[in-house]
Amino acid sequence: MPLPSLEDLLSSARVVSIPMRVKFRGVLHREALLVRGPAGWGEFSPFLEYDDDESAPWLASALEAAWAGYPAPVRDSVPVNATVPAVGPEAVEGVLARFGPVGAVKVKVAERGQDLRDDVARVAEVRRLLPDAGIKVDANGGWEVTEALTALDALAPSGLQYVEQPVADIPGLRAVRLELRRRGSEILVAADESVRRQEDPLLVAREDAADVLVVKAAPLGGVRRALDIIRQAGLPAVVSSALDTSVGIRSGVALAAALPDLPFACGLATVSLMEGDVTDASLVPEGGRLPVRDVDVREERLLRFAADGSRRSWWLERLARTHAVLAARDRKSAAGDTE
Numbered sequence: 001m002p003l004p005s006l007e008d009l010l011s012s013a014r015v016v017s018i019p020m021r022v023k024f025r026g027v028l029h030r031e032a033l034l035v036r037g038p039a040g041w042g043e044f045s046p047f048l049e050y051d052d053d054e055s056a057p058w059l060a061s062a063l064e065a066a067w068a069g070y071p072a073p074v075r076d077s078v079p080v081n082a083t084v085p086a087v088g089p090e091a092v093e094g095v096l097a098r099f100g101p102v103g104a105v106k107v108k109v110a111e112r113g114q115d116l117r118d119d120v121a122r123v124a125e126v127r128r129l130l131p132d133a134g135i136k137v138d139a140n141g142g143w144e145v146t147e148a149l150t151a152l153d154a155l156a157p158s159g160l161q162y163v164e165q166p167v168a169d170i171p172g173l174r175a176v177r178l179e180l181r182r183r184g185s186e187i188l189v190a191a192d193e194s195v196r197r198q199e200d201p202l203l204v205a206r207e208d209a210a211d212v213l214v215v216k217a218a219p220l221g222g223v224r225r226a227l228d229i230i231r232q233a234g235l236p237a238v239v240s241s242a243l244d245t246s247v248g249i250r251s252g253v254a255l256a257a258a259l260p261d262l263p264f265a266c267g268l269a270t271v272s273l274m275e276g277d278v279t280d281a282s283l284v285p286e287g288g289r290l291p292v293r294d295v296d297v298r299e300e301r302l303l304r305f306a307a308d309g310s311r312r313s314w315w316l317e318r319l320a321r322t323h324a325v326l327a328a329r330d331r332k333s334a335a336g337d338t339e
């Protein structure tokens with residue numbers, strides 16, 4: 001797909017700031033830049049701390065959505081999990097209620113400033129409320145290897161499908177995985193940051209460091225590229241959100257809908273954690289599933305959630321810098337092709 005010009009992107013770019021219902025990843029407002037192309041809207045919302053190089057695949061993903069559209073789906077809805085942030089056990093029921101009935105729940109653990117007792121209480125409360133749900137926990141790399149093994153021992157009585165990124169690096173993931181197997185534990189190890197933030201997203205698979213890949217369409221450069229990475233990795237994949245508006249979630253749904261196998265519920269129900277959205281018909285779960293359908297962005301909502309002038313300028317500058325990164329890569333690969 002040829003790179004659209006920066007002028008083309010700027011002519012439709014809108015920047016929104018959407019309040020969260022609960023703090024997630026330390027943020028209370030999620031900002032996103034949306035662009036419109038011939039195939040619809042695309043979302044460019046790399047996390048604020050990501051630099052321009054790391055943001056480049058997010059822009060490629062937005063441009064795929066807006067200029068190329070998505071590959072054909074093999075299913076017409078995808079199962080999703082509820083996502084429980086690092087709240088106290090008393091708040092779990094209220095959080096779960098926002099998702100409606102679901103067959104699976106992902107619970108955040110290892111939050112800075114909390115301890116293992118907080119995690120055990122939160123996960124046990126989820127299990128108490130949903131005796132039959134599949135439960136997974138996400139430590140976002142917050143444990144060391146021995147801490148992870150201790151924590152998983154303590155959490156195991158609640159029944160866990162997998163632990164997402166228990167430790168930060170690939171050798172650590174591999175060590176946790178091997179030790180869990182040695183102990184005869186049924187808990188699988190899933191890699192998220194070790195796929196998303198790694199120069200080589202396939203390294204984790206080559207190192208036998210995970211049983212499951214957590215994939216987000218935007219950081220991997222879009223739906224087609226993510227499908228390719230999953231195919232090459234040869235591991236089961238779970239598609240998860242980047243805490244996007246329904247426009248970005250649409251890309252995750254397209255990815256989950258195109259995967260030949262989808263053994264776990266996906267982390268794509270996060271619009272339920274937000275106070276607003278850019279469409280009247282948000283991609284939120286209906287009976288634990290998200291439908292595979294397009295998103296109708298409303299002007300009135302773009303205005304209601306418009307970011308203030310200084311944040312808008314910040315995002316437009318980021319868009320220009322990231323566009324320059326993609327343009328330079330295109331030039332480099334064109335030069336390589338003719339050499």
Ligand SMILES: O=C(O)CCC(=O)C1=CC=C[C@@H](O)[C@@H]1C(=O)O
Nearest residue numbers: 025083106240241242243267270
């Ligand atoms: O996977 C889910 O259930 C929801 C999405 C989710 O947890 C995340 C979304 C965005 C940023 C991440 O820190 C976080 C994750 O670690 O998976």
Ligand SMILES: [Mg+2]
Nearest residue numbers: 138140164192
């Ligand atoms: Mg994660």
